[in-house]
Amino acid sequence: MADIATHDTDHATDHGHHSSTGLSNNKLAMWLFLGSECLLFGGLISTYMLYRGRVQNGPHSSQIYDIPFTSVSSFVLLMSSLTMVLAVSSAQRKDDAKTNLWLVITALLGATFIGGQVYEFTTFYREGLGFTTSLFGSSFYALTGFHGVHVSVGVIMLLSLMGIIKKGKITGDKAEVVELIGLYWHFVDIVWIIIFTLVYLIPS
């Protein structure tokens, strides 16, 4: 929820106002929001770290994790960061066609990542790990689910942005809007970098 809200760009007061730092209001707000999100994901990651080994019922993490598959997932998300940054630089060159292209590619990679997560959750569930099975289950699904929601929101924003650019309905500085969504997208990626190492690669 807060994601959407903070994304919104109120340019009004740029009019007739100088900006004390010379920076854009929107970017300042976005970075603040990301700084704040660090504590959100930090809390969920800490909860997982505390509870990862606490299994009364159901499987342990090491019994169900599919590292090869998750590695590919991580790789896909990482590559989507590349395509995102290409979209940003195209937008800064005012190249609408390429901006849109890379936005769509990023969104597609993000959507397959979500598909991968759907697959992963389904297999875990089949093997006996539900949300309510154990502390490990609850904290694992809460953490990766929160991340998944962030990615999904990102994909929806990317696709909508593409549509809005195509229709020429964008309010405000186009390159900056792309950059803001890019910042969000990269943040989601770095959260996954941490999750991949702390959750998947380091055994509990």
Next chain:
Amino acid sequence: MITPGSKYFFGLTGLSLISAILYMVLVNPSDLGAVALFGLAASGALIGAMALFTRDGDVYTDEEAVAVNAAAGSPSFWPIVFALGAALVLTGLATVPVVFVLGIAVLIAGGVEWTIQNWADGASSDREFNEFARTRAISAIEYPGLAAVGLGVIAFFFSRVVLAVSKEAGPIIFIVVAAVILVVGVLIATKPFMKGAVTVVVAVLAVAVLATAGTFAALSGERHELTVAAEADHYDASHRECGAEASDHYDHLANNTVSLRSAVTATIFVKDGKVYAEAIGMTKKVDTITIPRSNATSVMFRNLDEEQHRLVVNLGSAKVATTGVVEKVGTCTQLTGKNQEQVMTLKIPKPATATEPYSFTVPGATGEIKLVVP
């Protein structure tokens, strides 16, 4: 701004709300009557909002002479979508709920689009303006709606495909799909011939392939191992085998460290084939651990032996309700290797009786620790 038509409906809403609250206070808060009155209020509010939104279906224009629907009649496929929704709802009623829910969604989407289209067509005599009005009203939900549908379709079909193929093939398919997306992106970005019609063809082709593969996969179901795993429920407590040997499922990739140290009442060690225990607050080694009845209490097992061991707790025996057979009651940790540890959380509802005292043992090691539940 409040139109006359909507006023009536909002009035109805207010009245029914008041009567609902009165009804709840005076008659019965959980009665069906209250639900009905609230429902009336809600529907009043909904229709009122619709009336407000469509200006009671009126057109306002400076040019009074222009016919109200001068610009009407733009062709629309929303009625078809609406009909499709209705068909899906009916199918869903007969078959599976998923289709029913899907049908409702399509029905609402088609209905809303149709309404807005009609409303916009009547906004003025200028078609360009009417299109402007339509977008202003609907685009805020069209963009995210379409994007969400796109995300859902890709995620659903892609995950069906990976679920259907073998575990080893999954990552390969995933990486191939990602690579194709990337390569196509790079091609379109760099090669001039990949423009216009070609991109459309590529996109259509990609969607077709994904949809076909996904549908096939969804119909063929998940791969065999998953079905087996779901049925066998490997990790169910009843599969625990507490012997000295490793069991098939329970000890598969056993968990070897835990982070529960702040909460254990006692730690049971096995070293050189012997079992001993330490309890929090006790300065000496203990041979009895006392834990309160019905209280979730954690006991740590730490293996200092060369061989793998597991901790077993013996809680007497009891008659199994379903079969009537008397069975040993107890549970165990997984096999743990040297210098590794596991925690066992126990909640024992019955006190130990003299005939069958409770105890901790380690198969393959000597000695036992008595467990007292007062």
Next chain:
Amino acid sequence: MTTVTEKHADAHEHGMSDAGYIKIAIILAAITGLEVSTYYVNFGPLFMPALLTMMVVKFVMVVSYFMHLKFDSKIFSFLFYVGLGLAIFVYCMALATFKFFIA
């Protein structure tokens, strides 16, 4: 938009070329490969420090280059790293009270 934002757009010229981004992505991919290899190859005592280092390197690279923090105003770095630093501080302290870091 006003001239302010146009000037602001110019600031991005300090960013990287597309080729530069691709180079960074290749390095990131390589590190990811190395990370995954720890699952197959036994790194012994190096396992944990190596993984954590690679994680931090990847994190910093994405933040610095893809998110432009290296080229952008220090204020952005301040806002983000204060949040990150606080997160690391409070959560490590909290986990420490659970004796999480005591092997």
Next chain:
Amino acid sequence: MSTNELTLTPSQSPGLVKSPLSISPSRPLGAVRRPVNTTGWREWLFTVDHKKIGIMYGCVAFTFFIVGGVEALFIRLQLALPDGRILSADKYNQMFTMHATTMIFLFAMPMAAAFANYFLPLQIGARDVAFPRLNALSFWLFVSGGLILNASWFLGGAADGGWFMYAPNSGPVFSPSNGVDFWVLGLQIAGIASLIGSINLIVTVLNMRAPGMTLMKMPVFTWMILVVQFLLVFSLPVITVALVLLMFQRSYGATFFDVSQGADPLLWQHLFWIFGHPEVYVLILPGFGIISEVLPTFSRKPLFGYPFVVFSGASIGLVGFGVWAHHMFASGLGPVSVAVFSMATMAIAIPTGVKIFNWLLTMWGGKIWYTASMKFAIGLVILFTIGGLSGVTHAVAPSDTQQTDTYYIVAHFHYVLFGGMVFGLFSGFYYWWPKVFGKMLNEKLGSWNFWFMVIGMNLTFGPMHILGLQGQPRRMYIWTEARAGEGFFNFGFWNLVSSIGSFVLAVGILFFIINVIKTTRNPERAPLDPWDARTLEWLTTSPPKVHNFDRIPVVHHLDEFFHRKYVEDETTHAMTQIATGEDLMRAEEAAADTGIHMPGPSYWPLLLAIGVAVLGMGIIYGTPIMVVGALVVLFSSFGWVLEPSVPEPIDFDSPSHDGHTKEIAPVG
């Protein structure tokens, strides 16, 4: 108050260009048209003006102050005599839970937000906040959060787990009513509101300062608000995590606090207090900021040691993130953790002490004018000192194990929060009332208000020190003669004194309400600069114009407004007045900017807030409601994104025949 006061006279609109569309039907868009031309209640509902939002924050927060106050009176009535029968155990538990929750989240924080919203842009010489629509969203989210929290009273009982809502007592079995669910959702939504608000205000301070206003020339109130917003940005996500975990546990069967699954209840405590301790400073620092404006004004001296006050505020904020576990000294953290947090807690007393000394030294050598506002400010200094000193006594962890969860703690934090924060806010009411409403609050009634409050407050909370040290625990719906003791320090006498005191306090608040009503009815206008004030908010009319300043001031000094009125003799350092506030205002109006664009009002913040509330209700009442809420959220947030901040021509009424528009925004 009359809305006319805030409406500008219609004037030419240079911003209105010809519509791109050939035909402009007069009212073609129905409800889809933007609310640019609003009057009456719509003017408030859809506004994005920081001043209107500030006033609304204030009104709603004060309403909740009264609600929380009545809850407090019930509590004191119940405890006046042994084995009280006013409330059942269940109702009492709901009462103290909601008293704390209401006072903290629905009064203290939004009232500080009211002051921040109204005065922060004025103090830094800005025309609005950085994101006016987000500002409106914050407000409406706060209102929905507050309503959801209090709706629980009528929907099966309010939350009954204490404002700290410790797991596992807050779990579905131990707190079976929906109260805790409402509490979780209410706080979650109010939390999002604060988070958005804080990001907004930080960006405003960083980016919207008038030319020449460096950070070290900002008024202390603005500084303290800035520190508070940083605390909020970085502490709210932590409580969000805690609330999400609790919500998952209660509504979807997750196991986070299920001890039989091996969960650790202390996880909740850590998450809660990592947020909860910075929250304490979130509550108190705005009060500090207000009196750091009031004390210099009425002492006719600049704040003593401005940089020290600023840095002590910032360091209180920073260290505030490292002391949370002092709320948990009795929970079995182990001696090392206890020692570390005990030392850190003592360390935070130092910057707090610095502030008190600086306030006293500001008055030293001054020319003190004892207005009602000044009295409240002095009240804060004294009462907060008492609270601070009792705070040091439980920074000593072993001593704290005797005091924690007793009435001694209740006494401590009421001295700090009521004596500190509430007195600061009242000081602010009296100081800024003429600025906001153009009328002076009655000083005589103000005096009655102050003395009743100060006596009532000490009668209420002073005896609680004794009760606590005599061993009366907190959160008990009854106390018993058997444990009351005999002699001078017995529970009975002091509980009765405390209860009587609470009614004296209530009378004090009543005086304020009477004062407000009387002032509103009084036609007399306030002078432009009644206090001979020091900061930029006085460099405009009272109430301020929609666009705040006729021209953006250029700042050369800390206390710019004062230095425009007075010059200092180089040798004697004597101050000579060269201009009055009225003189300055005339100069500003003469050189007013033209073509100022203010952002247009919008439906979306309100709609989005409603959507979020519906989404939240869906967690309690079922997924279909959640889906509806989610759709509203999606719709309104994208509607928001697609809406240009300055309205399009089509949204305005077509020019009337005399060539004027009814558009409010463009002026000049």
Next chain:
Amino acid sequence: MDIVNNVKSSSHRIRNSIAAIIGIVVLAGCARNAPQDTWQPRGHNASVINHLQWIIFPMAGVVGVLVFAFAAYTFWKFKDRGQPIPSQSHGKPVVEIILTIIPALILTVVGVFTFRGIFELANTEDTQMVINVTGQQWWWEYDYPAQADQGITQPIITSGQLVIPVGTKILLRETSRDVIHSYWIPALNGKKDAVPGRINLLRLQADKPGIFAGQCTEFCGLSHANMRMEAIALSKEDFAKWVANQQKDYTSPADGSLAKEGEGVFLNQCIRCHQVNGLKKADGTPALAAPDENVYAGAVPNLSHLMSRNTFAGAKFDLLRKSCRSDVWDASSETIGAKYLAGVSESCLNATALRAWLRNAPAMKPMYSDPKKLGPSGGKYRGMPNLGLTETDIDKLVAYLLTLK
């Protein structure tokens, strides 16, 4: 080591001299009988805390008086008497730095004492006796693991009143069955939370025999205010007698007596939850209570030797009638042991409260025991329900319970 001792002795000197001045004032008004006073330590651990309080409170008081004196002088001296507007000085950094250093120094001194206090109180190395303390909504259970060196050969289980020998370093291993509670006997030590899933340690030591009141201090739900407890310190000889009594075998009431009929009622009703060790069913098999089937937390007070305790229902109600109660509570430390060990006789029994409790327990103490509202806890009670006993049943039960000495 020497330094530590010096600090300690100087701290004692400071404390004693301040105590002499302020103490007189305070103690003059001090309550003669203040059962939960935090300033009247009756054992080592509480004394450690009390020493710290005697450092920090006077210190805070002195600082407060100085600040207020300075403030009052400022308010009076610089009142607006028509003086000119003062020069606009922005402060003196030297003053600021001095005013920062002084509190820092004071707090450093306090910090040193605090640090030592924390680790002294955390010491459990020289424990002589261990008792498990389990909190449950809204009563405390104590179980004494077998400890031969303390004369406890079989585990003892009791509730409400904690019985300890004087001069012995007792370690409480606290935990909880449901929510967080907090164990607090102010005269013996500060409080320590009983956290479910955790074992928290709290050391107690009583110098002299006596009854020390306490109260649960972590909010634990509906009847938090009714969750009380007492610690009874007995001389070592008296404690041995108490242990011997607790380990005594169960004796069934004489056949044909009212109490015997009461045993029947007990076996019919109460045994569903309440255990009496040694009680046998009519067929001679041991009667085992099954609280886990009826109560959410899975346990209820064990009623063996009920009448050796002076309170019931979470120590909310006295088993002794008023005069008998004050006889025990007001007894000197020499005589209290014998009076406590006498238990509850029929003439001293607070029959009104006990009968009211048996008649309708939820009316006496708020509990979640309305059978209609047990959905969230899976149909299990969280407190004693109204059993609908007849008056004759109650007569019989009271007679029976009186035999559980």
